[in-house]
Amino acid sequence: xxxxxxxxxxxxAQTLEINFGPQHPSTHGVFRMTVQLEGEKxxxxxxxFGYLHRNHEQIAENLPYAAIxxxxxxxxxxxxxxxNFGYALTIEKLAGIEVPERAEYIRxxxxxxxxxxxxxxxIGFMLNDLxxxxxxxxxxxxxxxxxxxxxxxxxxxxxxxxxxxxxxxKRDLTGENLAGIQKIVSRFPAFLEEFEALLTKNExxxxxxxxxxxxxxxxxxxxGITGPVLRASGVNYDIRKVDGYSVYxxxxxxxxxxxxxxxxxxxxxxILEIRESLKILDQALSTIPPGEIMNxxxxxxxxxxxxxKPPVGEAYGRVESxxxxxxxxxxxxxxxxxxxxxxxxxxxxxxxxxxxxCLGQKIADAIIILGSIDIVLGETDR
Amino acid sequence: MNIxxxxxxxxxxxxxxxxxxxxAKAWILSLLGHFLxxxxxxxxxxxxxxxxxxxxxxxxxxxxxxxxxxxxxRIQNRYGPNRVGKWGLLQPIADGIKMFTKEDIVxxxxxxxxxxxxxxxxVVPALMLFLVVPFGERMTAVNLNIGIxxxxxxxxxxxxxxxxxxWASRNKYSLLGGMRTAAQMISYEIPMxxxxxxxxxxxxxxxxxxxxxxxEGPYDxxxxxxxxxxxxxxxxxxxxxxxxxxxxPFDLPEAESELVxxxxxxxxxxxxxxxxxxxxxxxxxxxGIATTLFLGGWQGLFFPSWLWFFGKTFVLxxxxxxxxxxxxxxxxxxxxxxxxxxxxxxxxxxxxxxxLWQFTSNLAAWLWSILILAVSLWVLVKLNRTFIPxxxxxxxxx
Amino acid sequence: MTIFGWGVxxxxxxxxxxxxxxxxxxxxxxxxxxxxxPEERExxxxxxxxxxxxxxxxxxxxxxxxxxxxxxxxxxxxCIHIEMELDGTGKPARKPAVFDIDYSLCMNCGMCEEVxxxxxxxxxxxxxxxxxxxxxGLVRHKEALLKSNEYFQKIRPALASTIDxxxxxxxxxxKATVQATxxxxxxxxxxxxx
Numbered sequence: 015x016x017x018x019x020x021x022x023x024x025x026x027a028q029t030l031e032i033n034f035g036p037q038h039p040s041t042h043g044v045f046r047m048t049v050q051l052e053g054e055k056x057x058x059x060x061x062x063f064g065y066l067h068r069n070h071e072q073i074a075e076n077l078p079y080a081a082i083x084x085x086x087x088x089x090x091x092x093x094x095x096x097x098n099f100g101y102a103l104t105i106e107k108l109a110g111i112e113v114p115e116r117a118e119y120i121r122x123x124x125x126x127x128x129x130x131x132x133x134x135x136x137i138g139f140m141l142n143d144l145x146x147x148x149x150x151x152x153x154x155x156x157x158x159x160x161x162x163x164x165x166x167x168x169x170x171x172x173x174x175x176x177x178x179x180x181x182x183x184k185r186d187l188t189g190e191n192l193a194g195i196q197k198i199v200s201r202f203p204a205f206l207e208e209f210e211a212l213l214t215k216n217e218x219x220x221x222x223x224x225x226x227x228x229x230x231x232x233x234x235x236x237x238g239i240t241g242p243v244l245r246a247s248g249v250n251y252d253i254r255k256v257d258g259y260s261v262y263x264x265x266x267x268x269x270x271x272x273x274x275x276x277x278x279x280x281x282x283x284x285i286l287e288i289r290e291s292l293k294i295l296d297q298a299l300s301t302i303p304p305g306e307i308m309n310x311x312x313x314x315x316x317x318x319x320x321x322x323k324p325p326v327g328e329a330y331g332r333v334e335s336x337x338x339x340x341x342x343x344x345x346x347x348x349x350x351x352x353x354x355x356x357x358x359x360x361x362x363x364x365x366x367x368x369x370x371x372c373l374g375q376k377i378a379d380a381i382i383i384l385g386s387i388d389i390v391l392g393e394t395d396r
Numbered sequence: 397m398n399i400x401x402x403x404x405x406x407x408x409x410x411x412x413x414x415x416x417x418x419x420a421k422a423w424i425l426s427l428l429g430h431f432l433x434x435x436x437x438x439x440x441x442x443x444x445x446x447x448x449x450x451x452x453x454x455x456x457x458x459x460x461x462x463x464x465x466x467x468x469x470r471i472q473n474r475y476g477p478n479r480v481g482k483w484g485l486l487q488p489i490a491d492g493i494k495m496f497t498k499e500d501i502v503x504x505x506x507x508x509x510x511x512x513x514x515x516x517x518x519v520v521p522a523l524m525l526f527l528v529v530p531f532g533e534r535m536t537a538v539n540l541n542i543g544i545x546x547x548x549x550x551x552x553x554x555x556x557x558x559x560x561x562x563w564a565s566r567n568k569y570s571l572l573g574g575m576r577t578a579a580q581m582i583s584y585e586i587p588m589x590x591x592x593x594x595x596x597x598x599x600x601x602x603x604x605x606x607x608x609x610x611x612e613g614p615y616d617x618x619x620x621x622x623x624x625x626x627x628x629x630x631x632x633x634x635x636x637x638x639x640x641x642x643x644x645p646f647d648l649p650e651a652e653s654e655l656v657x658x659x660x661x662x663x664x665x666x667x668x669x670x671x672x673x674x675x676x677x678x679x680x681x682x683x684g685i686a687t688t689l690f691l692g693g694w695q696g697l698f699f700p701s702w703l704w705f706f707g708k709t710f711v712l713x714x715x716x717x718x719x720x721x722x723x724x725x726x727x728x729x730x731x732x733x734x735x736x737x738x739x740x741x742x743x744x745x746x747x748x749x750x751x752l753w754q755f756t757s758n759l760a761a762w763l764w765s766i767l768i769l770a771v772s773l774w775v776l777v778k779l780n781r782t783f784i785p786x787x788x789x790x791x792x793x794x
Numbered sequence: 795m796t797i798f799g800w801g802v803x804x805x806x807x808x809x810x811x812x813x814x815x816x817x818x819x820x821x822x823x824x825x826x827x828x829x830x831x832p833e834e835r836e837x838x839x840x841x842x843x844x845x846x847x848x849x850x851x852x853x854x855x856x857x858x859x860x861x862x863x864x865x866x867x868x869x870x871x872x873c874i875h876i877e878m879e880l881d882g883t884g885k886p887a888r889k890p891a892v893f894d895i896d897y898s899l900c901m902n903c904g905m906c907e908e909v910x911x912x913x914x915x916x917x918x919x920x921x922x923x924x925x926x927x928x929x930x931g932l933v934r935h936k937e938a939l940l941k942s943n944e945y946f947q948k949i950r951p952a953l954a955s956t957i958d959x960x961x962x963x964x965x966x967x968x969k970a971t972v973q974a975t976x977x978x979x980x981x982x983x984x985x986x987x988x
Contacts, residue, residue, distance in 0.1 A: 081870045084903035145725030152472040170843035212808040215801035220785035268792040471813045722809045
């Protein structure tokens, strides 16, 4: 787990190099960091990943477009629906397929539920890394279980949903499902109040999280950071507002920004984002129109994926996934398989500033800073 | 007893229930005294006390672990262990069998003798502490007249085997972890000792029995916790006791395993079980001493004294478990800062309050005490900027 | 409140509340929601998709699958293996002789169910699947995969009844068209003398 690699004698001081091995006690997956220490302070950090590389892009280049959808679930396995969304958007852009309105509303509802699911899990795990011995994690997971049960009813699976299709969604939401979502949305604020009372003003938490791992807005913008990490540093950039993809521009919601960009801000911005997602869900549930859920033109593609040949060209589609900007780049050459397929994973890009955030901090903070960036290895390594 | 108006019959029953263990021991000794010389009876008396403590200690520890898991489970909205025996009552036995049957791994270059001795040496002071804890009226195992001094001295010995264990493991990370643990425990000894001083001052004796007796009064209003210095002293003592047992939120040595190996990484099987046992027995005895010093020990209305003692200790242990379920842990520098820069000055102020209380103990004294406490807390909080949460603003932009 | 220690105290009150309500509340409102697994089970949801199975109508001979091979081609991890049965003269007899699904490869995506044109492959609910011989034991052959239409109705009533209605309507339409257009010889003879 942790073992010494070498002790270097530099001119000024001896630095110690520690290896946080791929087997991590904090559950972020198989991720490795080598940290150079001078006493207690970190003076160098190098992340090493690739332990979960599964050839996602290569596999997708040999499959017809509709069959890639189940594989995109496995990228960011905590919230599979955002990945589905991104991929569906890209192929629709490539082939010029329109999505019916009811399907757009259903997509927004599922994507926001996925955002809630992800943020709860992240906050829970971050508090677990701090040492709160599973209590906040299990409270968070209690709520998450309700949403996952709902996913199972609607899509067939709790985590690997495979629900969106190019041109719509797979199955319609019944009145019962909508009532279930409404119930979850109305009970959520009570849980958030309890969570805030438990931890947000807790002195121990504040001592450990405030002014740790500060990321300035300038560094973040230059490094291409997106998502809650960027918004906690004070930059107002949310793809749902910038691009207005799907039907997001019909809903009224705000973007929470942080002041300082430290770990506490990233934690609190995620709680505020959950509240905004609940607002969007409320509005979407009350205004969802009846209609069909699948573009008639793309039904044949689902029955015979091998016959779908999009026009030659390229497309880049992006969504605001809970971790940042998730982008899919597809180049088509007229055959049923993509010629090139690439995923822009937010976790990987956000990791590039890990060293800068950790320099000068104590070693006990490195894990917390890593937890606040919110990486998932399925995405980072693809 | 302290109830003046109860009928003699009930008092008789109460007395018998109270003295049940004392009379049992006296009966056994009188049986032996019939056919054995005196010195053997004395030896038997010592043996009975020793055997009772040797059995009581580990059994308490076993069921404490089960209690902790069940309570934390309930806090987290789940059942604790409930598969092994009804309500999980046989779970500690299953854990014990598991610990016994694990392979005992000793690192090749470790110092074998010290590596073996460390877990043994840590259990001995934990058991020795049981000797001065007054379990009930006339139920202290050894009624030393320097009881509290003995307690503080023996509980300080616990630091040494931790350091022995980390040194003997021949692992740089164990060493660093062990040194941090030792530093933590030594720093928290000082506020703990100073927090005990007011209770000694007011009862004018170091013997645990006398301290409990001096908290006697009608309707239990004379327990030390109902005084201004008692409340502050109790809170400080309890926090230091939590830190001494390496329990959350001060469990840096154990949880350092996520970063740097803790002092007991190289131990497995029964040796690890001994470290574990020592921690829980320490927790029990420290809670026991906290009840004797501040909560009135075995004083209480109507029920037998040993029942009161165990009940109060049980409540304090539940509070320790409650801390574990709620708080994240401190970082090293915060931990040390808290002990030296906050708790230590507060204990000195506490001693000042006790001195005030010795002169008068009426409403004026309460008001003066609260005033002095408020001023000193304000000063300490201002000086300890890092402990205060900052206010943050989160603008919501569209 | 700016008293030092207030945040800590509020946190403790939350855990105390959870501890006490765990004894009284029902699972849905904040009580304990553990399902003691082998003795109690969670509710089975209709749309839960696990491994695939083959449907037959009535007896295992009347299997709906015609071994067209579409699911074998479309399966993303390629876990299906089909061989068509040949009748006496070597012509294909629209039934599978071999239909193997390798459960260790299957990723429960449901594509086989979506692409099947003959309503014969659907996703099952059974998740307690074990093998005593390593991953070779997880390859399921045709006999293990065949389950009756009644079983399908039981686990997925809504979908099964829709499929049944569709098949019945298609049957009736076929019968109607067969009756409406009599065989060409009789028709030509009837029109002949005109």
